[in-house]
Amino acid sequence: MRRYFPLFVDLTDRSILLFGAGKIALRRLRGLVDFGAAVTVVAPDIGEEIRRLAQEHPEQITLRRRCYEQGEIEGAALVLSAVSDPDVDRQIYEECKQKGIPVNIASDQTLCDFYFPALVQQDELVLGVSTSGSDHKKVRRVSAWLRKELAKKKGGDRMKTIRIGSRESRLAMIQTQMVADYLTENVPGISVEIVPMKTTGDRILDRTLDQVGGKGLFVKELDQALLDGRSDLSVHSLKDVPMELPEQLPLLGFSKREDPRDALILPRGATEIDFSKPIGCSSKRRMLQLRELFPQAVFQPIRGNVQTRLRKLDEGQYSATILAVAGLKRLGLEERIHRIFSTEEMLPAAGQGVLAVQGRAGEDIAYLDGFFDAESRDLARCERAFVAALDGGCSAPTAAYAELTPDGKQIFLTGLYQEEATGRGIRRSRLGDRSTPEALGRALAEEIKRAEQ
DSSP, X not given: OOOOOOOOOOOTTOEEEEEOOSHHHHHHHHHHHHTTOEEEEEOSSOOHXXXXXXXXXXXXXXXXXXXXXXXXXXXXXXXXXXOOOHHHHHHHHHHHHHHTOOEEETTOGGGBSSOOOEEEEETTEEEEEOOTTSOHHXXXXXXXXXXXXXXXXXXXXXXXXXXXXXXXXXXXXXXXHHHHHHHHHHOTTEEEEEEEEOOHHHHOOSSOHHHHTOXXXXXXXXXXHHHHTSOSEEEEEGGGSOXXXXXXXXXXXXXXXXXXXXXXXXXXXXXXXXXXXOEEOOOHHHHHHHHHHOTTOOEEOOOSOHHHHHHXXXXXXXXXXXXXXXXXXXXXXXXXXXXXXOTTTSOOOTTTTOEEEEEOTTXXXXXXXXXXXXXHHHHHHHHHHHHHHTTOOTTSSEEEEEEEOTTSSEEEEEEEEEOTTTOOEEEEEEEEETTOHHHHHHHHHHHHHHHHO
């Protein structure tokens, strides 16, 4: 393996081209701007965070809303690509090589003249951590350790510890670790401790949620830990959070949304649903919509964490099951997906794919500002307002999915509710102003109530 020499370079006013506008591009952009570079971001779609950063640094950041074009790199001192399109990456790389411009392709370490290190800074000290692209987890681990040690030296070994409560399941711990990693990597002077807990909902697996108290069973113990001071934050899958929360324990913010859709999972080796066996499903929301897709199907409840459900499926107890795409991605189990349902086929649960951070009212949580996502916040509030207005929950036959319009100024909300008298699903959509997401959610709920009468 080639080893790369750590050369520190003055980037002040140097012209740098950055292709792409996703998470990786955002991290690259923040680092470059901190060191005075003049960066041109080229991407067909540019998200709110990069647009906001460009507004804060208008002299340094230029935005071009288009795809890569041949000849675009002329005059650049450095080129970085984070588009994750192999064909485009290869074109950018080859043009840079022809013109002698150093290039970094984020998705392919073999197409890199240099690597973008993890940066650790304190006062005049700047450290760059890299494994020449071979071990990103090791880079994060070493960078976090360096930040912690430098903070100890600066603070006289006095660090603030943030304790994050989490369910014990593997998925819950992975999701909590996402918040912990953000804090460790971006907030100097703190250490993070994850406090795992087994909730009532995790212990009672022989009955469906609506039989034992609903989704509140997944947060009861975490709420109590916050109230007792045994934890400072809790991390939840937003779809599992009750609509009614204690006033002293609000939701503080929301992560960027992962894929919100549901997926069909078959036993290993199967290529289609065997309708002689039941589909494992405990969600009335999913069953209501699955009956439209598979009228010949029968259903039996299935409980437990993702691994438990997959084991029961592979043992032959069920012909199929339905799981959230977001959870499968976070667990690295995408290969188990047989089919992803479109949101037209299967409307997701309100907040599906979003992580919610909960804490105590009145406490300063500015250290989480960079983790929270404004788009997720507005869409989640809209969806949850719709469900709350219909008195719905995780086990109730209610669904909601909100999307921003292309200009980012309005929200298009689709909601689903099962009519109690007939059992039929009522599905409606409505467009509303992004500035009042809860009002849109309530308005659509009222429209569906009128349709039910």
